[in-house]
Amino acid sequence: MDLLNTIISNIKTINKEWYSIAQQRLDNLTKPQGSLGRLEEFARRLVAITENTMPVLDKKVIFTFAGDHGVAEEGVSAFPKEVTRQMVFNFLNCGAGINVLARHAGAEVVVVDIGVDYDWGLSQDLRAKRSEAVESGLSPYGPTAFILKKVISGTRNMRKGPAMTRQDAEQCINVGIELAIEYAQKGYKIFGTGEMGIANTTPSSAIAAVLTDKPVSEITGRGTGIGDEVLRNKIRVIEDAISLNKPNPLDPLDVLAKVGGAEIGGIAGITIGAAANRIPVVIDGFISTAGALIAYCIEPKTEDYMFAAHNSVEIGHKAMLEKMGLKPILDLNLRLGEGTGAALAMLMIEAGLKIYKEMATFGEARVSNEIQN
Amino acid sequence: MDLLNTIISNIKTINKEWYSIAQQRLDNLTKPQGSLGRLEEFARRLVAITENTMPVLDKKVIFTFAGDHGVAEEGVSAFPKEVTRQMVFNFLNCGAGINVLARHAGAEVVVVDIGVDYDWGLSQDLRAKRSEAVESGLSPYGPTAFILKKVISGTRNMRKGPAMTRQDAEQCINVGIELAIEYAQKGYKIFGTGEMGIANTTPSSAIAAVLTDKPVSEITGRGTGIGDEVLRNKIRVIEDAISLNKPNPLDPLDVLAKVGGAEIGGIAGITIGAAANRIPVVIDGFISTAGALIAYCIEPKTEDYMFAAHNSVEIGHKAMLEKMGLKPILDLNLRLGEGTGAALAMLMIEAGLKIYKEMATFGEARVSNEIQN
Numbered sequence: 001m002d003l004l005n006t007i008i009s010n011i012k013t014i015n016k017e018w019y020s021i022a023q024q025r026l027d028n029l030t031k032p033q034g035s036l037g038r039l040e041e042f043a044r045r046l047v048a049i050t051e052n053t054m055p056v057l058d059k060k061v062i063f064t065f066a067g068d069h070g071v072a073e074e075g076v077s078a079f080p081k082e083v084t085r086q087m088v089f090n091f092l093n094c095g096a097g098i099n100v101l102a103r104h105a106g107a108e109v110v111v112v113d114i115g116v117d118y119d120w121g122l123s124q125d126l127r128a129k130r131s132e133a134v135e136s137g138l139s140p141y142g143p144t145a146f147i148l149k150k151v152i153s154g155t156r157n158m159r160k161g162p163a164m165t166r167q168d169a170e171q172c173i174n175v176g177i178e179l180a181i182e183y184a185q186k187g188y189k190i191f192g193t194g195e196m197g198i199a200n201t202t203p204s205s206a207i208a209a210v211l212t213d214k215p216v217s218e219i220t221g222r223g224t225g226i227g228d229e230v231l232r233n234k235i236r237v238i239e240d241a242i243s244l245n246k247p248n249p250l251d252p253l254d255v256l257a258k259v260g261g262a263e264i265g266g267i268a269g270i271t272i273g274a275a276a277n278r279i280p281v282v283i284d285g286f287i288s289t290a291g292a293l294i295a296y297c298i299e300p301k302t303e304d305y306m307f308a309a310h311n312s313v314e315i316g317h318k319a320m321l322e323k324m325g326l327k328p329i330l331d332l333n334l335r336l337g338e339g340t341g342a343a344l345a346m347l348m349i350e351a352g353l354k355i356y357k358e359m360a361t362f363g364e365a366r367v368s369n370e371i372q373n
Numbered sequence: 374m375d376l377l378n379t380i381i382s383n384i385k386t387i388n389k390e391w392y393s394i395a396q397q398r399l400d401n402l403t404k405p406q407g408s409l410g411r412l413e414e415f416a417r418r419l420v421a422i423t424e425n426t427m428p429v430l431d432k433k434v435i436f437t438f439a440g441d442h443g444v445a446e447e448g449v450s451a452f453p454k455e456v457t458r459q460m461v462f463n464f465l466n467c468g469a470g471i472n473v474l475a476r477h478a479g480a481e482v483v484v485v486d487i488g489v490d491y492d493w494g495l496s497q498d499l500r501a502k503r504s505e506a507v508e509s510g511l512s513p514y515g516p517t518a519f520i521l522k523k524v525i526s527g528t529r530n531m532r533k534g535p536a537m538t539r540q541d542a543e544q545c546i547n548v549g550i551e552l553a554i555e556y557a558q559k560g561y562k563i564f565g566t567g568e569m570g571i572a573n574t575t576p577s578s579a580i581a582a583v584l585t586d587k588p589v590s591e592i593t594g595r596g597t598g599i600g601d602e603v604l605r606n607k608i609r610v611i612e613d614a615i616s617l618n619k620p621n622p623l624d625p626l627d628v629l630a631k632v633g634g635a636e637i638g639g640i641a642g643i644t645i646g647a648a649a650n651r652i653p654v655v656i657d658g659f660i661s662t663a664g665a666l667i668a669y670c671i672e673p674k675t676e677d678y679m680f681a682a683h684n685s686v687e688i689g690h691k692a693m694l695e696k697m698g699l700k701p702i703l704d705l706n707l708r709l710g711e712g713t714g715a716a717l718a719m720l721m722i723e724a725g726l727k728i729y730k731e732m733a734t735f736g737e738a739r740v741s742n743e744i745q746n
Contacts, residue, residue, distance in 0.1 A: 030463050031470050032451065032597035036713070037686065037706025078405065079741065086740040090403050095733025097404050103731075104724050224405035313410065331704060332721065333410025340409070347720050348705065351477050358476075360468025367459040368452065 018048035042352030060107035062192035065263035067115030068154030098338035115262025117154035169257035176269015194339020204290035206259035219316030267291025286314035309345035391421035415725030433480035435565035438636035440488030441527030488635025490527035542630035549642015567712020577663035579632035592689030640664025659687035682718035
């Protein structure tokens with residue numbers, strides 16, 4: 001059996017008895033029952049996911065997968081394609097949104113080149129450059145890990161044919177799975193997903209349309225901020241790509257290969273790997289949710305391990321969340337990606353765990369809990 | 374001129390030119406313009422409030438005002454009245470929700486007895502007991518400040534007459550103002566509001582009904598979790614109190630005195646004091662918003678300094694926020710109070726500031742920002 005199928009066979013549905021065990025403690029804390037709303041939900045879920053009455057979230061990591069998109073040549077994005085690699089350098093110099101917000105949340109950032117159309121040269125050189133920047137104080141916040149796992153040098157233009165081969169798509173998922181296993185073994189307790197890839201709302205909308213069975217026009221938004229005419233073109237490009245490639249909605253790997261992207265596959269892999277290792281995974285925004293949806297369609301049990309970070313501005317986001325039954329934690333009009341929403345949501349999930357672990361019970365605090373209804 | 378009027382005369386509308394100054398920097402950071410949504414709004418507002426292009430939020434404090442309510446004897450709450458003082462002890466032992474979440478947000482908690490119906494004995498004893506708990510490791514998280522500023526020993530039952538005198542109501546506001554001045558002078562950069570007072574959703578609903586001109590039944594919720602019959606009784610009690618006392622909606626001090634509470638007055642005072650000292654103030658949930666609404670009706674310019682922490686489960690919350698034009702930051706089904714939502718929202722506001730201050734610009738990161746629309 002190959003890696004993907006072996007891992008999938010390891011994913012188990014959550015045992016909901018753990019919810020009752022957690023709720024029993026929550027209901028005994030010095031507060032009206034249920035008054036901490038979704039924070040209590042987060043605590044219950046963490047207990048059930050980890051099968052541990054006192055879960056720990058001391059090591060947090062956000063995986064930011066980077067990949068390029070051949071479809072960028074169709075003029076679907078507001079930014080030129082070289083911004084993908086420029087932003088990878090920005091991540092490594094700790095200057096991007098994800099660096100700032102992951103630091104705020106106490107999470108590490110792991111940048112993964114899974115499909116960038118750029119030759120970084122000898123990776124040793126790049127690492128040396130990084131250490132230099134950190135040592136020289138140019139990057140005062142410590143290193144961001146950079147992992148080279150390039151499966152492809154960008155997808156092909158999906159308007160002209162499949163974005164990648166089925167083998168490459170599976171390999172992208174495997175990269176994510178292997179990283180999940182590695183970071184689980186290193187003791188990381190919660191994962192977040194993120195991405196960078198100019199034009200990648202285009203394949204994400206294509207995936208959303210195919211897997212939720214909605215019209216492309218209802219599921220396609222403005223990405224980094226395109227105008228009306230570019231949006232109309234983007235919709236046409238996605239419609240063309242779907243009608244040319246005919247991705248099979250019952251075969252998520254086929255969808256990923258024909259109208260997806262490398263970073264989306266990596267995110268699907270992290271999600272599957274998290275579930276197999278009983279690790280909660282915080283799904284960022286629109287593109288990450290497309291990756292999570294691929295994972296969900298491969299194995300619906302993965303949903304038990306997902307937290308939807310936020311409600312993206314991208315109009316197709318909601319349909320994907322609804323398909324998986326996920327309710328976003330935050331709603332702050334974000335549309336940056338990179339994992340920024342996941343970092344912020346981790347702060348709320350951790351708040352739920354802290355409430356559960358650190359509040360006094362009625363007995364400990366000698367507070368009356370006789371209720372008069 | 375008395376303290377309240379002097380302070381009010383110091384409150385200035387925000388100069389919106391600071392928004393443009395902040396936006397200029399935000400638009401030059403390595404992200405699509407506007408893509409960090411409300412985080413950008415928070416940064417703009419902090420710059421304008423503080424009139425500082427590089428605001429600092431290093432010292433944060435949440436004021437949790439405690440007061441009792443004579444109307445509790447009408448059976449409007451699920452919990453007995455002594456829970457107010459029991460919860461104050463719980464705050465001082467760092468066992469309550471607000472202790473946990475303030476710690477998570479890096480904020481200090483200041484508990485203010487402004488109207489609890491309980492004699493704490495010599496305050497020195499209490500303080501000694503606190504230090505003992507901290508030193509013995511029973512309270513491992515350091516002390517919570519306890520400030521005795523008792524104006525009344527609980528309100529009178531507003532179903533039988535005014536909750537307090539106009540003088541007491543003004544004194545409660547003054548306590549809040551004085552604390553705001555004191556903590557501004559101590560260098561605190563952001564305030565949060567919170568409260569504890571069994572039955573205090575009842576006066577808050579009364580205030581909301583009077584000041585938003587909505588029917589009591591549309592604005593009264595289940596508080597700590599009452600059933601249908603108690604809810605019907607609560608609505609009748611509020612309607613009776615309003616028709617008996619006839620609070621004048623054009624005179625917020627009259628409303629606070631007749632159908633309000635001491636802690637609600639303290640919150641109004643902190644809000645007014647924050648605005649006069651150009652300090653952002655994070656308004657927690659339903660009861661805090663009733664206090665903020667009193668402040669707003671005294672001086673609408675206070676709104677410029679407020680952040681609405683979250684969307685409370687209490688049904689009357691929305692009408693008050695709408696009246697002030699505030700949009701809540703979080704929506705996590707919270708209904709605990711104490712300042713818990715304010716603590717969580719501070720984490721998001723701080724995230725906005727960090728993005729603004731710490732992200733690299735396009736120039737610094739050498740990222741292309743030629744946009745094709």
